[in-house]
Amino acid sequence: MNWEKYGLRIGVQEGSLLSSETVEVAVVALVGGQFEFPPNTVLVSAVYAVSLSKPLLKRLKLEIQHCVDLTGQPALSHHLKFAIAPVSTPSLPYQFAIVEGGEFSSNSGYGSIERKEFCLLCILARILGDDGGGGGGGQQQPQGQRAGIGYTDVKKNMKYAGLIYYEEEQVEDLVTFTAAKELEVLIQFVKRKCSQAKIGPDISFSFECPYNCIELKFNAHQDKPTTGWTVTPQTKPSRLYQEDIDKFGDKQHSRPSCCLISVYGSPDAVPFLNYSVPLVGVVKPVTLIIHRARRNPPPPSTTFRIPEQSDQSTQKADKGGLHHPATSTGKEETDSDYRETLGSTGAGPDSSKSDDEKPPDVSEFFPKLEDFESEEKITKKYSTHLTKEEQEFIEKVNVILVTATTIEYRAVMGATEPTGGDKKYIKVITKDRSTNFILAKYGLCNVAVIMTEQGPDNTQRVLTSVLDDVKAEFVIAIGICYGVKEDKTEELGDKTKLANIIVAKSIVNTEHQRSEEKRNVLPDTYHCGEKLLNLFKHDKVFNFKDKSVKVHVGVLASEFTLHRNEEEKQKILKQVPQALGGEMEANGINRVAVAKKDKFQWIVIKSIVDWGNEDKDKTWQPFGAVSCARFVLKCLKDQPDEGDPLKKQ
Known part of the structure; x- marks a missing residue:
């Protein structure tokens, strides 16, 4: 059984079963999860779970792909070990232990082992200090370990894959270069996550020691003309570190490392761009080629100009194709502890079937990113380099506003004011440098305003990092969601309509319905903070832009994936009939609250912009996000006591 597409081969020995028997083999390939490995080791394969419908008479031979290049260095194989963990565990993370046995060929890129009892299985590489004192941090070698090959040799012989893909972002293109260990399951995973984008060829590389990082150089000589084109990296320097790439798949690193590049071609630019970007820090020279074609200029009646107000019909809802790791099931599919965004309120196709009524224009409340993210509008600082006044402001911050998509982020930022005396926002890079937040007045x-990207894992990761810097007592998630019960009448009944706002009094976690749909599993329910609920539950109607928006106080379902069709939605929600809508971030917020021992209260307030079915579109997203942000702002302003109703006591 050859599943090299997912880095796995299974050999069945003759005489393993009787001629009249049939045995089913189930395989799950995990690109990440809550795993804990022995000290001084690094994961160099995917994690596989292989199970049989009934035992065989002989052992199975499992061959697993790894990313350590053993060519010409067979002695390196002594540092590769198989490791196992039980599938059933009373608590996470899964604890892996090294097992003896197994073979590693120097020319195949696979390791093989025979197993009869099945569990989680992977390949680890020992990273130890060598006897010459180089590269291992002074770690002692255990007795019996072969000397002379250590940390540096294993790390410098690990192979990596780089992929480049393209997405259209209004008038410019967003180019993403991402890297991961060179494993087929990871490459397939990344390609699936950016399946809506145009994917370029992937490259193979190894890090050049002792640098252990690669850098994209944008000042190289260009062989082809670039007149009229602008290529702008979104981070300087544009570097990817080996340590960060290796962390992809950890419970705190649910997306691969990447560099973002903006590409703009003016109407009079040369028709095609072939822009060379050499990689520095690799063993063998590699150059990326960014290939773009000039977009056809618009017709004279709509000639492009920089508008005073944004055109809602052309706004890109979410940049995040890559960032929500995927799942699939079946005998020849990959899986992940992280769930894929199958469809969402942030990125649905524009079919405009959901309502005859058109939403009011909210351009004046809905700034473009460049309206507040440019150097003229924002100052970027590391949390360790803040002024005394800025540190004092952070100490006073008691509310974190959570957004997931660009639509939500723009709507919330449009309701804020900058904090600095120079009328500029302050973007703070967190202590661990994994994310950032905006200091603002609401x-x-x-x-502190954050954008997590969609899904509970991303929300958990970003919020955990920000809470290490901001000791807030309240977290409010503001944005858009899908509705469950559509009301086609004009009456304000129990059902919902587009743009209705849901103030969640509780959240139902539907994860178990998805993972154990054949069993009757009661869902987990989390109650939102009482003080926050008391602030937002009293308004039944919110009037905004000459539209009366009904406000519901009720239950929201929190998903790992959103839905493409009505049948799929109802399949999950049939055990949660009280739910008014669904979203993807609340589970992540609750995880952080539990980990922090409920040191903060939280609530989710979102506006319905589609029905989570075949008719979903983008029409109501800007109005829904803006009206939700303005509703929360109004409730905070309406309190009878003067001053900040949520200030620290």
Whole structure:
């Protein structure tokens, strides 16, 4: 059984079963999860779970792909070990232990082992200091370990894959270069996550020691003309570190490392761009070629100009194709502890079937990213380099506003004011440098605004990092969601309509319904913070832009994936009939609250912009996000006491 597409081969020995028997083999390939490995080791394969419908008479031979290049260095194979963990465990993370046995060929890129009892299985590489004192941090070698090959040799012989893909972002293109260990299952995973984008060829590389990072150089000589084109990296220097790439798949690193590049071609640019970007820090020279074609200029009646107000019909809902790791099931599919965004309120196709009524224009409340993210509008600082006044402001911040998509982020930022005396926002890079937050005034409240990207894992990761810097007592998730019960009438009944706002009094976690749909499993329910609920539950109607928006107080379902069709939605929600809508971030917020021992209260407030079915579109997203952000702001301003209603006591 050859599943090299997912880095696995299975050999069945003759005489393993009777001629009249049939045995089913189930395989799950995990690109990440809550795993804990022995000290001084690094994961160099995917994690596989292989199970049989009934035992065989002989052992199975499992061959697993790894990313250590053993060519010409067979002695390196002594540092590769198989490791196992039980599938059933009373608590996470899964604890892996090294097992003896197994063979590693120097020319195949696979390791093989025979197994009869099945569990989680992977390949680890020992990373130890050599006897010459180089590269191992002074770690002692255990007795019996072969000397002379250590940390540096294993790391410098690990192979990596780089992929480049393209997405259209309004008038410019967003180019992403991402890297991961060179494993087929990871490459397939990344390609599936950016399946809506145009994917370029992938490259193979190894890090050149002792640098252990690669850098994209944008000042190289260009062989082809570039007149009229602008290529701008979004981070300087544009570097990817080996340590960060290796962490992809950890419970705190649910997306691969990447560099983002903006590419713009003016109407009079040369028709095609072939822009060379050499990689520095690799063993063998590699050059990326960014290939773009000039977009056809618009017709004279709509000639492009920089508008005073944004055109809602052309706004890109979410940049995040890559960032939500995927799942699939079946005998020849990969799986992950992280779930894929199958469809979402942030990125649905524009079919415009959901309602005859058109939403009011909210351009004046819905700034473009460049309206507040440019150097003229924002100052970027590391949390360790803040002024005394900035540190004092952070100490006063008691509210974190959570957004997931660009639509939500723009809507919330449009309701805020900058904090600095120079009328500029302050973007703070967190202590661990994994994310950032914006310091702002939201009415009378001092707030930190974050954009997590969709899904509970991303929300958990970003919020955990920010809470290490901001000791807030309240977390409010603001944005858009899908609705469950559509009301086609004009009456304000129990059912919902597009743009209705849901104030969640509780969240139902539907994960178990998806993973154990054949069993009757009661869903987990989390209650939102009482003080926050008391602030937002009293308004039944919110009037905004000459539209009366009904406000519901009720239950929201929190998913790992959103839905493409009505049948799929109802299949999950049939055990949660009280739910008014569904979203993807609340589970992540609750995980952080549990980990922090409920040191903060939280609530989710979102606006319905589609029905999570075949008719979903983008029409109501800007109005829904903006009206939701303005509703929360109004409730905070309406409190009878003067000053910040959520200030620290």
